Amino acid sequence: MAVIRDFKRDDYEALGNLWVELGLGRPERGDDLTIIEETLRLGGRLLVMEEKNELIGTAWITNNGRRLYLHHMGIKPNKQNLGWGQYLLKEILAFARSMNKQIKLEVHQQNGPARKLYEKYGFAELEGYRVLINRNTAK
Numbered sequence: 001m002a003v004i005r006d007f008k009r010d011d012y013e014a015l016g017n018l019w020v021e022l023g024l025g026r027p028e029r030g031d032d033l034t035i036i037e038e039t040l041r042l043g044g045r046l047l048v049m050e051e052k053n054e055l056i057g058t059a060w061i062t063n064n065g066r067r068l069y070l071h072h073m074g075i076k077p078n079k080q081n082l083g084w085g086q087y088l089l090k091e092i093l094a095f096a097r098s099m100n101k102q103i104k105l106e107v108h109q110q111n112g113p114a115r116k117l118y119e120k121y122g123f124a125e126l127e128g129y130r131v132l133i134n135r136n137t138a139k
Helices: 009-021 033-041 086-098 110-121
Strands: 003-006 046-053 054-063 067-077 103-105
Touching: 003 086, 009 033, 009 046, 009 054, 009 067, 033 046, 033 054, 046 086, 054 086, 067 086, 086 103, 086 110
Parallel strands: 067 103
Antiparallel strands: 003 046, 046 054, 054 067
């Protein structure tokens, strides 16, 4: 049985490997330990799903004071389609309710299984919006 728990510093290497395996982690995203800890200090939460001492899932929730944002949610490929994504998403939604905050996410338009899961739990597309990002942090 998998267990969902909060991230610990000792998880960082395994978490980074999981993010790379799931296509969620790339250097240009800047998701290092310093950033993770800063988002947690600001009221976010980083959940890991563990089964037999192996990280098999992840969900990173950040808090900007107005709403929560869900990042890097994923389940290891060999553990997908077993209900773990629903289990993790229910925990995320319970956290959002406990904070009395809306929760927003981005999902790739071609990721049909994830879109279907999110829609099942009440997420809807913001019509007319496109996501833009500037990753240039140079001064």
